[in-house]
Amino acid sequence: MYRKSTKKILVTGATGQIGSELTLELRHKYGGENVIAAGHRRKPGERLVSSGPFEFIDVTKKDELEKIVKEYDIDTVYHLAAMLSATGEENPQQAWNVNMGSLYNVLEIAREHGLTRVFWPSSIAVFGPEAPRVKTPQNTVLIPKTMYGVTKVAGELLCNYYFLRYGVDVRSVRYPGIISSETPPGGGTTDYAVEIFYEAIKKKRYTCFLRADTVLPMMYMPDCIKAAINLMDADASRIKCRTSYNVAAISFSPAELVAEIKKHIPEFVCEYKPDFRQKIADSWPMTIDDCVAREDWGWNPEYDLASMTRDMIEKLKKRFAEGRL
Numbered sequence: 639m640y641r642k643s644t645k646k647i648l649v650t651g652a653t654g655q656i657g658s659e660l661t662l663e664l665r666h667k668y669g670g671e672n673v674i675a676a677g678h679r680r681k682p683g684e685r686l687v688s689s690g691p692f693e694f695i696d697v698t699k700k701d702e703l704e705k706i707v708k709e710y711d712i713d714t715v716y717h718l719a720a721m722l723s724a725t726g727e728e729n730p731q732q733a734w735n736v737n738m739g740s741l742y743n744v745l746e747i748a749r750e751h752g753l754t755r756v757f758w759p760s761s762i763a764v765f766g767p768e769a770p771r772v773k774t775p776q777n778t779v780l781i782p783k784t785m786y787g788v789t790k791v792a793g794e795l796l797c798n799y800y801f802l803r804y805g806v807d808v809r810s811v812r813y814p815g816i817i818s819s820e821t822p823p824g825g826g827t828t829d830y831a832v833e834i835f836y837e838a839i840k841k842k843r844y845t846c847f848l849r850a851d852t853v854l855p856m857m858y859m860p861d862c863i864k865a866a867i868n869l870m871d872a873d874a875s876r877i878k879c880r881t882s883y884n885v886a887a888i889s890f891s892p893a894e895l896v897a898e899i900k901k902h903i904p905e906f907v908c909e910y911k912p913d914f915r916q917k918i919a920d921s922w923p924m925t926i927d928d929c930v931a932r933e934d935w936g937w938n939p940e941y942d943l944a945s946m947t948r949d950m951i952e953k954l955k956k957r958f959a960e961g962r963l
């Protein structure tokens with residue numbers, strides 16, 4: 639099949655926590671006009687609109703997606719649009735429809751239009767309490783207790799199927815909680831680890847919805863973007879796992895994060911009022927074994943708890959001082 643030399647990339651969920659930063663990085667790498675950002679309801683930020691094309695689409699509607707793929711001659715999709723774990727528990731039916739419906743549409747379009755590559759994020763939410771919670775291995779029992787986790791396990795199997803049956807080059811990582819300073823996450827169980835920074839800077843107080851000792855796997859945004867781009871850049875022969883790769887970076891509890899923040903903001907006070915999200919967190923891993931991703935395509939994160947905290951506080955303090963927080 640004829641393929642042009644310049645990549646034409648579509649990012650769905652481009653107004654979301656990961657999408658808003660990944661789109662800008664891809665535009666930097668491939669040129670603004672070659673990376674089409676697609677959002678649904680949330681208003682796109684100024685930089686997202688000024689640096690390249692932006693479209694509103696509903697990814698659960700195949701014709702809307704297909705129209706964009708044809709119009710821009712898309713060959714690569716980063717499909718990030720999804721509902722996260724906490725909002726997924728508030729409306730499981732909608733979570734299934736959005737997460738599975740949209741992935742099915744993307745994979746079908748990839749098959750029908752011979753797209754070159756698809757990236758789709760899975761999550762640590764694929765694991766349930768039956769899996770080992772410390773150094774959770776790549777291959778273990780997957781019995782998630784949230785609808786979000788169910789859609790991620792089903793999605794991983796669907797990706798693997800489209801690769802085996804149709805040769806669709808779809809690649810995936812199981813992201814942990816993502817910490818970032820640009821766009822806040824929405825509806826996740828790991829969101830406390832972002833909110834806490836905003837509140838520490840604005841109010842010097844935070845009420846955490848998880849217990850102080852709840853250890854969860856996390857990752858700073860630069861590593862999150864690096865994982866997606868390195869995986870997508872790797873030669874196909876190196877991608878031996880077509881469900882989804884474990885990727886780890888940092889694991890910590892709210893108490894450990896508070897102690898690290900206090901090194902920069904000594905007067906910071908955190909209270910704990912666990913809610914329904916505690917049960918979700920308790921069913922997830924504490925630490926992840928990512929040796930397969932390291933071995934296959936050279937995964938290697940840069941940020942630890944101290945460097946991530948320092949960078950977050952520096953960035954948010956600057957925005958606060960400029961009245962933009």
Ligand code: SER
Nearest residue numbers: 722723761826827828
């Ligand atoms: N950050 C996600 C959530 O909490 C995990 O993939 O739902």
